[in-house]
Amino acid sequence: MKLSPVVLENRFVRLEPFTAGLEGEVRAALDCDPEAWNGMVSAAYGEHFDLWWAAALKATGARLAFAVRRLSDGAVVGTTSLYEIKPEHRRCEVGSTFYRPDVRGGPVNPACKRLLLGHTFEAGAVRVEILTDALNAASAAAIRKLGARDEGVLKKHKITWTGRVRDTAQFAVLDDDWPEVRRRLDERLAAFA
Template sequence: MRIEPAVLENRWVRLEPFAPELKEDVRAAISVDEAAWSIMVSTAYGDDFDPWWDGFVERLAAGKDTPYAVRRLTDGRIVGTSSLHDLFPMHRRVELGSTFFHPDVRGGVINPASKRLLLQHAFDSGTVRVEIITDGINARSQAAIAKLGAVREGVLRRHKITHTGRVRDTVMFSITDQDWRDVRARLDARLAAF
């Protein structure tokens, strides 16, 4: 498994690996909605954006993360972020996460279109398992992950400490290479409705 940062595009979105010229557009897209950030492990809200960005850029350079700015193609606006991170080449496993979208694009085509590209890229790169995790109190995120067709595997109790100091339970989902054909068909049918 070797996941390279690459521009990924379909008819709805273009995913662009983080680059200096994207920083302010990403800030405008995600340094919003303080309440949504309040339950995240880390935050890119307000003064925390620069260290958040710098951390992703460092991990990208080290080959540990592939963070993407998500550009909506209808108007060219950066509307969020997502990434393939915590790469484990030896086990051909990766996590899909660090996803945050501007409130005005939630619930539409942007998230499933982005996930379709990232999952295709992961499996084309030799991944056998994509993990998607979320906070145990984030019901909206859990529903969105389940809607993708990911398998809920369980809860990792007291798994992470959030930036606010709260000890969180993490809900673990996965999509394997054996699941991918059915998940892809499900995503494609969903996207065809847009």
């Protein structure tokens, strides 16, 4: 499995690998909704952005970070990543995802998941994990809606940037699941056309 930092695009979004030239647009997209960051391991809004951005640019091999550009108006509306990339195990995680509140619930998230999952399985992945704070019911519901396997809760799994010890809800899409998950995503996206 070899994942490359390539542009991924469908009719709703373009996922652009992080480059220095995207910094201002990504900063503007993430500088909102401080409470949504509370369940995250790291924060990227306001004064937290610079350290987060520097770490994301330095993360080579184990993480591919993308700016999420909505194609209808060209605006960067969030970020998402492939990380914990383990080629020797043909697995990775999709996460470190944040979208502006005004795009939540529309086609952006399923369009991004369709691109990222397609990219990973085409590269030879056998497992893609999606994790969320166990307290984030909306995120868990969105992951279940994808058709991902609910693998339970990892107790005291991570510590958020606020210092809270977090339980993590773990989900996965296996290569065997991908045809059905892809079909469901394609149907959802067709409804937005």
